[in-house]
Amino acid sequence: MRDEQVIAAISTPFGQGGIAVIRLSGRGSAQVVDRVFRGRSPLSSSPPWTMRHGHLVDPRGNPIDEVLAVHFKAPKSYTGEDSAEVHCHGGPLVAQMCLEALISAGARLAERGEFTRRAVINRRMDLSAASAVMALVSGQSPKAVEAAMGSLSGATRRAMEELMRDLTRACSHLEATLDMPEDEIPPLDWERLREDLSRIARGIRDLHQRGLAGMALSQGVQVTLVGRPNVGKSSLLNSLSRQARAIVTPIPGTTRDVVEAAVIHRGVPIKLLDTAGIRDSNDPIEALGVKLARETMLTADLRVLVLDGSSPPHREDLELLGSLDMPAAAALNKADLGTDPSWDQVLRDARVPNVTLSALSGKGVEELKDLMVRSICSNPAVDGAVTMFRHQLDALSRAAEALDGALSSPYLDATAQLALEAQRHLASALGLDPTEEVLEAVFRNFCVGK
Ligand code: GDP
Numbered sequence: 001m002r003d004e005q006v007i008a009a010i011s012t013p014f015g016q017g018g019i020a021v022i023r024l025s026g027r028g029s030a031q032v033v034d035r036v037f038r039g040r041s042p043l044s045s046s047p048p049w050t051m052r053h054g055h056l057v058d059p060r061g062n063p064i065d066e067v068l069a070v071h072f073k074a075p076k077s078y079t080g081e082d083s084a085e086v087h088c089h090g091g092p093l094v095a096q097m098c099l100e101a102l103i104s105a106g107a108r109l110a111e112r113g114e115f116t117r118r119a120v121i122n123r124r125m126d127l128s129a130a131s132a133v134m135a136l137v138s139g140q141s142p143k144a145v146e147a148a149m150g151s152l153s154g155a156t157r158r159a160m161e162e163l164m165r166d167l168t169r170a171c172s173h174l175e176a177t178l179d180m181p182e183d184e185i186p187p188l189d190w191e192r193l194r195e196d197l198s199r200i201a202r203g204i205r206d207l208h209q210r211g212l213a214g215m216a217l218s219q220g221v222q223v224t225l226v227g228r229p230n231v232g233k234s235s236l237l238n239s240l241s242r243q244a245r246a247i248v249t250p251i252p253g254t255t256r257d258v259v260e261a262a263v264i265h266r267g268v269p270i271k272l273l274d275t276a277g278i279r280d281s282n283d284p285i286e287a288l289g290v291k292l293a294r295e296t297m298l299t300a301d302l303r304v305l306v307l308d309g310s311s312p313p314h315r316e317d318l319e320l321l322g323s324l325d326m327p328a329a330a331a332l333n334k335a336d337l338g339t340d341p342s343w344d345q346v347l348r349d350a351r352v353p354n355v356t357l358s359a360l361s362g363k364g365v366e367e368l369k370d371l372m373v374r375s376i377c378s379n380p381a382v383d384g385a386v387t388m389f390r391h392q393l394d395a396l397s398r399a400a401e402a403l404d405g406a407l408s409s410p411y412l413d414a415t416a417q418l419a420l421e422a423q424r425h426l427a428s429a430l431g432l433d434p435t436e437e438v439l440e441a442v443f444r445n446f447c448v449g450k
């Protein structure tokens, strides 16, 4: 049975504002409000989707605030359940007192993301749309908001449903062939089936790419600056983010832990990390910074190797260039002091995209930002980016893997098995009948009131 207990939470941000909205959901929401609402007529006997004016009172009947209240009839509400809203004045104390009155009237405080969770369970909203709600609430950049709108409108769900329909058709074709007595087996059109399965696999991969792009857009792309001490990493970070964040000194080994800065460039949020100069050190604190630098380097979406272009390449520069994890780029810094001619050949041999710049004068810094965005967004999926939960991305990637297996198996029954497995993963990505675990994982990061 569905948990229909009436839940309540303040849905507007904490702090002072013109109004605060307390949201309630579950059968009997309007009746709960009525126990502490004093208006011309009870809310539950007023027409739904219409604002009513009145006062909210505490359990002893003392007025707390003048409010507007509205109730919604299932299924035409955010959660798909009977629900209600109380709009009170936006002081944090008043809103809290109104919420407490509603709780004493029989509502339970909602858990994180519980409204959206109920919307998903009631199929009022699909998982991609729920992820869009989160992205919109925490939206960090215009492109991330754009990606969220695609999912909120149901476009992501429709794309998944279409793949699901095709896959289901292919699966039933395979199963029917397996179920038939041998002498009645109609000739299975293998070529046609293989084409269908590969087309579906491509579709799933494409959606996965777009989901990854959406994730990068909403979380921001991580870029680490690496390089020998004193090449200008901290100066470059400051220049990139146009704020003095990192400590810049002429003494090598100043940056001992990771310094972060965020910039939005062409609608894409970039999270920049300045790491300690990579070199062996006897100073334990600096050594710790170096270890951290190595770790951040591994997890970054892009590594930018900063080089001092004004002097000839060092042995360490060449080592770093040779051992860079991809994707990576090089920033040939200190161009204001002139560029040593030997860099040209070195960078050509290394085959990493590079920009000549000066952190000091700012020349070339915008080009580096362009390069960062391009190297991450070279993936054409960025334009079709959509938001999804990590769970959905994983499920899509498993579905594509299962289909690869189905396509490469020489045995019909193995193909059928794997195609069915792909179908299960796709259903999971769609959020059809989500398990408690999935719901838990998905809504853990929501805030109360969403
Ligand atoms: P890090 O150790 O790699 O973080 O290097 P810093 O950012 O601390 O810079 C080391 C030294 O190089 C400082 O004295 C900076 O002022 C200087 N520096 C950094 N970038 C430039 C640049 O583009 N041009 C010039 N002339 N000096 C720079």
Ligand code: ZN
Binding pocket: 233, 234, 235, 246, 247, 248, 254, 255, 274, 277
């Ligand atoms: Zn530094």
